[in-house]
Amino acid sequence: MQQPATAPMSLRLKLTGIKKAFGATRALDGVSLEIGEAEVHALIGENGAGKSTLMKVLSGVIQPDAGTMQLEGHAYAPADTLDARRHGVAMIYQELSLAPHLNVWENIGLGALPNRGGWIDRPAARQRAREALARLAHEHLDLERAVADFSIAEQQIIEIARALLSNPRVLIMDEPTSSLTQADTRKLFEVIAQLRASGVSIIYISHFLEEVREVAQRYTVLKDGRTVGSGVMADTPQSEILRMMVDRDVSELYPQRSAKLGPPRFTLEGAGGPLTVHEGEILGIAGLIGAGRTELLRANFGLDPSAHVKGRPNPRKRWRERVGFLSENRKEEGLMLVLSLAENIGLTKYPELARAGGYLAPRRLLGMATPWLGTLGIKARASEQAVGDLSGGNQQKVALARLMEHPAEVLLLDEPTRGIDVGSKAQLYQVIARLAEQGKAIVVVSSYLPELFGLCDRIAVMRGGAVVACKPTPEWTEPELMSAAVGVSA
Known part of the structure; x- marks a missing residue:
């Protein structure tokens, strides 16, 4: 285990031996953490490592079973989130906590x-x-509009603005860029630099290691509810951080594959012209938020009506055609959180799993779902556990498992790795590559350019609701792709 870095001269926050259990599950098992004044400190770990639980303790959402916290040398034990804010500790959650029916202000x-x-x-x-x-840099947002009318990225900006309003001394950011464009991410980094210059300490949680290395000065790695390493970010190779996270070598994040394309399998309509994906191909779709990427997938799956898609498809018809869709909004569209993992994974196969008379056969359902826990590395007590009890990344894996179990021959994946840690991403990339090798046609919408470049055979760029360019991935560079997305010359 890497030795902790020398503590900063002035500590803003110190956590020692924090423990928290939920029944038989020990979420935190003696975590210690030190944050300096005016420091950006990255908290890193796989889904289920204890990051979110630790931040809930710090922000007053839950109370620890053991351990102590000190804020600027004084005992700190917030009774609730308002008490934490009064002490100068604010949190921005990955899953937005806005009131959709209220307006922006x-x-x-x-x-x-x-x-x-x-x-x-x-x-x-x-x-x-x-x-x-x-x-x-979003003063243009209409203060009188209901939050529900804004995109997820714009809602994330509103969430961050709310946290800044309290002028926090410690600001916790949980995956703050997961729904932001590259331009918005750059603006956020500028804000973080301003906050740090004004003395604010920031705890930064992200699964994007490139992003973490750019914004943070120090880091702490959690695994299985324990602190397994900490240090100075600039002094630690990325491979060492990955090894601490997953306890194995993840030197190759993206799978090495040579695409063997078959005949055309599915055509996306309504993109200013047909966009065809072949058997065995992974087609990436890039573009800025508002470019129409998500709308294109939803219309072609039949979720949203479109005059540009022939035959007026609907989800039931698409499932019969072996076309599956993964929504970027897993909480509201991708999963039924009150149901178990098994029930969610088998959701589209209930008729096949039912006994005579229409009753669902629980043993068959569990037998079908349980192997996916190992295949996708889903961290859960059992396949009977409610999906709502899982971390965001594990929920996303359950949503993917349903598509694979169906089994779909065409996969329309909208931000498939949003909120998933690096180790899990590597697993999912391997799964997606393996599905393509089996002849499935796969479309991936992603705002994360390294993901598109590392995974896809071709990349199409959308702007203003239409595809403006599409070519094999090796023929693109990131500057050229971004130029196409914004409509300027490289």
């Missing part, structure tokens, strides 16, 4: 709206919201 000020004479001071609230958004 109401969400940003939620819980801390200014008042005058017992009434909400609306002009002051609007001004504070506008200033918070301006720090993120």
Whole structure:
């Protein structure tokens, strides 16, 4: 195990021996963590390593079973999230915690709206919201629109603005860029630099190691609820961090494969012209948020009506045609969180698994679902466990398992690795590559360019709802691809 780096001269936050158990599951088993003043500290680990639980303890969502916390040398034990914010600790969650029916300024000020004479001071609230958004270069957002009307990326900006409104001394960012464009990510990094310059300490959780290495000065790695290493980011090779995370060599994140393309298998319509994917091919679709990538997949799967897609498909018809779709919004569209892993994985095969008379055969359901826990590395107690109890990355694996179990011959994957750790990504890339080698036709929408370059045979770029360029991956460079996406010359 790597030895911890020398502690910074001035500590902002110190956690010692934090433990937390949920029944028989020990989520945290003596975690220690030190954060310096004006430091960006990366918290790294696979899904289920304990990162989210530790941050919930720190932000007052749950209480630890054992251990101590100190904030600027004083005992710190927040009773709830409001108490944590009063002490200067704020958290931005990966899964958005906005009130969709409220407008932008109401969400940003939620819980801390200014008042005058017992009434909400609306002009002051609007001004504070506008200033918070301006720090993120998004002052153009309509303050009066309901949050539900905005894209996921724009909602993430609103969530960050709300956290900044409390002027925190410790700001926890849990996967803050998972739904952001590269341009928005760059703006966020500028904000982080400004916050650090003003003395704010930031705990930064991300599965993008390239991103973490750029933004953080030090790191701590968690595995199975324990601290397994910490150090100075610039002094530690990426391979060493990966080894601590997964306890194995993950030198090759993307699988080595030579594509053997078969005949055309599926045509995406409504992209300014037909876009065909072949058997055995992984076709990537790049573009900025708002370019129409998600809309293209949804229309062709029949989720959203479109005059540009022939035959008026619907999801039931597409499933019969062995076409599967993975939504980027797993919480609301990809899974039924109150049902078990087995029930979710077998959701499209219930008629085959049912006994005579229409009753579902539980043994057959469990027998079908259980092998996927090992195949995809799903961390769960058993296939009977509710999907809502799993971490985000493991939930995404369950959604993928359903497509593979169906089995779909055409896979339309919208941000398939969003919120998944590096080790799990490597597993999923291997699975996707193996499915392509079996002859399946796969379309991958991703905002993460290294993923498209590392996984796909061809990359199509969308802008303004249409494909503006499509060519084999080796013929692209990242600057050329981004130029095509924004409509300027490289």
